[in-house]
Amino acid sequence: MPIKLRPGLVIGGFTVVEPLHEGGMATLWRVTHPDHPIPLLMKLPRIDYGEAASQVVGFEVERMLLPVLSGPHVPRFIAAGDEDDQPWLVMEQVSGQTLKPLLDAAPIAPERVAALGALAALALDDLHRQQVVHLDVKPSNLLLHRAEGGIERIVLIDFGLSRHAQLPDLLAEQFHVPMGTAPYISPEQVLGVRSDPRSDLFALGVTLYHLATGQRPFGFPGSLRGLKRRFYQDPLPPRSLVPDLPRWLQEAILRCLEVDPDARYPTAAQLALDLQHPEQIVLTDRADRMRRDGTLARTRRWWRSLGMEPEKLAARAMTPRAPLIMVALDLKQRDMELDAAIRDTVQRLVATAPGSRLACVTVMRTARIGMDSNLDAEGRNRHVKRLVALRDWARALDLPDHRITFHVLESPDIAEALVEHARGNAIDHLIMGARGMTGVRRLLGSVSARVAAEADCTITVVRSRRAVTEAGGSDAMHGAAPD
């Protein structure tokens, strides 16, 4: 008989304070511990109720995964144990609310949908980089947390259905029914594939669709047959429900909801990049759809769905990541040879990773003190001139529009701006140039050295082989003092 929790009870050194949530799978209690002065949460699976196996296994999965996860997008694991026959798990209680209450207010503003989507995508990217696919992304598992300084972040919760690519999958071998939440589950998950990170992008797409339109794209099916309808019945385009929804948002959401994982965003980071820079989303016919596909297209998809094999889908889930590459260019101190050398390096990288995307970035130095308004005509003019120069540099790469974006940043500190941009957009690889030893560099220090030391991605510093030591030249990216 499992223990009965009550305030004041001590379990594994944790004092039970009050119940927080009574769910179908588990109960949550607030607990305290003298060694841990942060808000704590104890999770206990219900083992006295209904179908025991799946919820206990889900709890085991969470107990296995939470201790190996780290970073700001997951709750911190504190301890786990068993009291009599009752297993328990204690984690940090992250403050904030899940996105679930927002559904009552839906449709919500498109800009807010995009912002939340970007935060969720960044959290998923962090999780995916830790080899874990969540597999139960939905509003109630996305917790909006406001960190110090008012910075918003999505923290992912409930890893009971998750899968770690390098640890035993306790769930896969147990149950031969689709595992997930009916409105959100991806087509490949319905077929039992549990290894594709892009399944989380599908579920996030369902969430964003619901937030943006107030409706579920695939309803709330209660049978396997109902679940499989999403293989061939495409959702109503969001703009047919909310006519003033921007086309770029429909493009991003419908791309997440593609039946074929290969047609979705290749990584969560790429989705985050798009949602953070909507003006650069390349619009396809998805953006203009106003009604569902006709019977012919649906029938064709239905036929194709009959031939879908979980093994083949699982094999495709193993395709390598599609990296986000960022190139930082100094447009003030042009050096033809260095420009060409950087372009050559970029060319070789993007050629080896067909799913990769390139962000071309330059920084406009602004004064540290004073009114450096970017709103005046002159500022806009400088901004546009740099965009034109970036596009001109990139033209020789001959990349299609959907693989390249352009960003002009403004900052008094060039190295910091580059590091922040790389971090905020989950960049995998940053390429930048270095210049020869000059007076300015000796005075100010090297930007590339600072970026290499401070950025959390791979850095390639490119030099042209000819020594460039012309007087008056300066270190890459530093530029001269603001004009």
Add this chain to the structure above:
Amino acid sequence: MRIGFLADLHANREATEACMKALSRAGCKRFVFLGDLIGYGADPAWVVDFVRAQVAAGAVAVQGNHDAALREGAGGALHAEARAAIDWTRARLDDAQRSFLLGLPLAVEDGDRLYVHANAFDPGGWAYVHNALAVERSLAATGCSLTLVGHVHDQALHYTGTAGQPIRFDPVPGVAVPLLASRRWLAVVGSCGQPRDGNPAAACAWLDTAGRRLTFLRVPYDHAGAAAKIRAAGLPETFAARLEGG
């Protein structure tokens, strides 16, 4: 406490030294040798002396089929080349080294853990745990929640499903696997001295008993040097080629 596990050392000094170094660096203070200290390799005396010294210092060692084959007249179960290697080995060990090997226990229970070379259901029969049925039999034959074996040269981690059926997991070297107390586990730590999976790196594993986490390792070592010694000793060429091909 961190415990290091080595199995199937097969008289390979270079591999044994490399694994011991890697396990010590991981913080292991205790060591368990899961049998087959000899056979195939060119350094039986060194490996036996090394393990004997470890056992004197508190380590645990169990007997493998190659060790047991040292007994006069035994070795009939081994294939011809392995038997030739045992005859060659026998001549290179003194009485003390031989009686150490022949005196090793077949299985040792250490709290919640069972150490045995081949399996738990018939340790001296040397049947491999190479399929679900054998794993199931082995798990059924012990009350310990974790069994550690060698004999099968490829690393594997088997565990029980909720219905008790065994499930095989292929461990990723260097990734710690949490061993949930609610499941029962059988770990094949892999061969230190003669890997057979196409990767010449030596295999071993270590357990963090407090966190109940098991980490499998692959340790690169001078396999060309170990192979050269086998050739110089006049042992069958296939043993040398095996170390190079993995």
